[in-house]
Amino acid sequence: MSLTLSVPPRTAAPALAGLPVAVIGAGPVGLAAAAQLLERGVDVVIYEAGPSAATAVRAWGHTRLFTPWEHLVDPAAARLLDTTDWEAPAAKKLPYGADFVRDYLEPLAATPELSGRIRYGHRVTAVSRQGMDRTRSTGRAETPFLLRLDHDGEVRDELARAVIDTSGTYTTPNTLTSSGVGLSHGDAVAGSISHALPDVLGQDRERFAGRHTVVVGAGHSAANTLIKLATLAKEAPGTTITWAIRSSNPALVYGSAADQLEGRGDLGSAVRDLVRAGAIDLVDRFEVDDVIKTDDGVQLVGRRRGEPLTVAADVVVNATGFRPDLDMLREVRVSLDEIVEAPRQLAPLIDPNLHSCGTVYPHGVAELGHPEPNFYIAGMKSYGRAPTFLLLTGYEQVRSIADELAGNHEAARIVQLELPDTGVCSTNLPDASGCADDGPAAGGCCS
Template sequence: MTAPSAIAIRTATSADWHAIAALLAASNLPLEGAQEHVAHFIVGEQHGRVVAAAGLEPYGDAALLRSVVVDSALRGQGIGALLQHELAQRAVAQGIHRLVLLTTTAAAFFAKRGFRTITRDAAPATMLASREFQGVCPASATVMLKDLLPVAVLGAGPVGLAAAAHLLERGLTPLVLEAGATAAANLVSYGHVRLFSPWRYNIDKAAQTLLEAAGWRSPDPEALPTADELVQHYLQPLAALPAIASALKLRHRVTAMTRLGTDKVKTRGREHAPFVIRAMTPNGEHTFLASGVIDATGTWNQPNPLGADGLPAQGEQAAREQITYGMPDVAGAARARYAGRSVLVVGSGHSAAGVLLALAQLAGEAPATRIAWAIRGTSFERIFGGGANDGLQARGELGTRLKALMDSGRLELHTGLRIQSIERHGSKLRVNGQPGSKPVDGIDEIIAATGARPDLSLARELRVHNDPWLESTSALAPLIDPNEHNCGTVRPHGHAELAHPEPRYYAVGAKSYGRAPNFLMTTGYEQVRSVVAALAGDFAAADNVQLELPETGVCHIGIAGGESGAAACCVKPVAASGCCGGPAPVETDACCVLDATAKAQGKAGCGCA
């Protein structure tokens, strides 16, 4: 931020008091208590004359912002905003983390500059004894607070960058810490995957506003991008915008978080203590301070193990060189690893389906390629989904193509395989299920498309309340339980459902869903809009959560995969009481609730598949 023409800003001295007092008096601002804090004022000079001033009254790690005044002939030129910016920078350098002000007429003005309204008793106790609080300003004055420390955003994926855009829109300062060497590093790792959802669901509105202001043009809203195209045409341009690029720190892997000067047990003063964030950086370990944390680290780097009991199967670690987790580019960059080999794909979600179809393409070019597919259940109805009736054509086609591949006999099927151990026999692997089940022999490579889980260790020293089953927040768990919901039946939710006992800490995006596989990128965008509004103190906007989705939901192949498929035979699962009673429980071999009930009664099923 640069000063208007011929305006010079400097620290005030006692000799400036008369000029400051004249400015205050001309603007009907109080003089009481100001002179004794003149050493904490700054002034703006033009042609040797003081034409603007602003001051602070420090109270520990907080300060009272008072007396921001500009000569009436020079107003409207941004001088007042410049003074506030300079004063804030000096305050941070002095160890001040919060600014408080009292205003009777300018609440809307300050709200646009990152201040939020607070109750009078929420101000620091020592500040409440100041002259401004004790009568200089009327009791009806609005009390506002601005955190001078940035809001830390952990992760520079789609949801993390959207959070940064919303923070900027609210006048707040983001600090984006990304473990990878580039923004959206996880998406880059499966850039070959084409998403189910068209562009219109993949672009955040606040991010779009920032991009369009810089001349960016949105892709065709109905086109289906690959993950790589999403990065190249949207996320990289967003990360390159000066306002975001200046806040983005790459190769910064967050390792832990806590509150400054306190541990998990201490309560007194906790709410106002800054967050301490430890990160490994290219220059070693570094500590950052933040006023809030938006954890968008996702789950992609914590894949679920192959073991059916949630732990790595016996021998899984020893066989790691022959196991790939996620969605390798089997027909492209990783072709040499899989061509002509015996490959076992484990999983029953969209990730597994995409890998199997790509392997079939590879086998057409390299006929010696053996494709084995293992799932825990015995039914394929949930996996194949709604076909031509699916609300999203690409997702429906995936199930249809997978069914055709299975019917062709080109897949070696292993149903009901609940993996217990992996044994090495020479260069080959044997995958064993529960006692009595047939093992899968002669495997060269395993692709584990079994979903992912969050890393909860980062917040160990924070007060979090996670659901014991899903590892999402407790309030969100009933809304996303995959035993009751797929991606299309999860109702909109925001800051209230994402909040933890730790004030101003939120996990968002895929991480907010814990182990539930039904997360949607567009849901993440609405999450961060609501969360940022709450951090800014605009709870009316934060509570007004809205989200429009196709009736069948908008899942994609890459990061929503897991053991549970997302589409049921009834392709309009608007609610659990839908035409087929809603999606079937995850552990049943059924396409919907009515199908599960019918089979439990010894019948063939509901008949809707």
């Protein structure tokens, strides 16, 4: 008995030169990447999962940025906007997220050069090579990337010569537990848990007014929420606030008068003053193990200084940070650090276990490369689980990547990145350096 299989011949891959660069995400860094590429004569297409540009930014549009406009506009994007009737905002002003969208990102996405290249409502669910999973090597660099897209339930594949993933991390928050695993009964308590940066004084007001909220996390998202909850407490009797952190000292949140971003320093000092005034109950060294449902709300169950501790709440705000969604990248060869899940060469520069001064060495395509040729992760997602990402970083990243993809290899490796220093470093916190409790806030610990 014989069996004959009829196998159609494999179609030869089209030339890479005829394909665009695919950018995943039409946020600030994704739009900047497109502007940088077009300025160098490189064709580009942007895939945005949401219905409009900057979907994630719109979600926290009620939040004021601590970075002034002068650090929020990409140079290539500004040059593109200068060909329109766009007026640059005042350089020193601190915008809200909604201002950032209305006065910069929307006009940028609407430029003739970009508007026809953005595919809204197109979610990238997988990235691979045409006809090649991650195990195949021969001819890999010459084979087009394949992006699987979901558009209103319709699935299709499109090809690209290179991929820049700027999809961010806002939709993939860290879990509340200190161990990093999910809650044991997540569905049962989901109604009592809020994403980071809720609109406490706006559309979410009724959820928090007159109730006890526990904010978990020690970053600037937590600080923003704590300040707004304290404002609400003055207006709505019965509103109480607990702030739970894993660390022994909130000095990194409190910041320093020496912070080169004045808005960031003011944010931290406001939280410090509220804690000292008793408006916020600080629970430090709290390791959350789980959140369980009760008749009156929920309880955070965990340990403090090795002893069991339970904290009751009506609402819990998860401000523990974010992590990258790596599922769609399973078929491309990425090299990520085992700790923070950032590109391996970048990770030592941003690992919070090593430093958190807000100063990052200049980095670009050399630090962002992967074993997969012409594949890059940029923007907030490039930081993996590390905090303190600033848009200045993302803009310089995509400038360097654009030069590399345009063949300007020398220019791609000449990177300039000077980030405003926080004035507070993990190596000289008060409990480690002997400074007084208010030392960092006065700039006495970091010179």
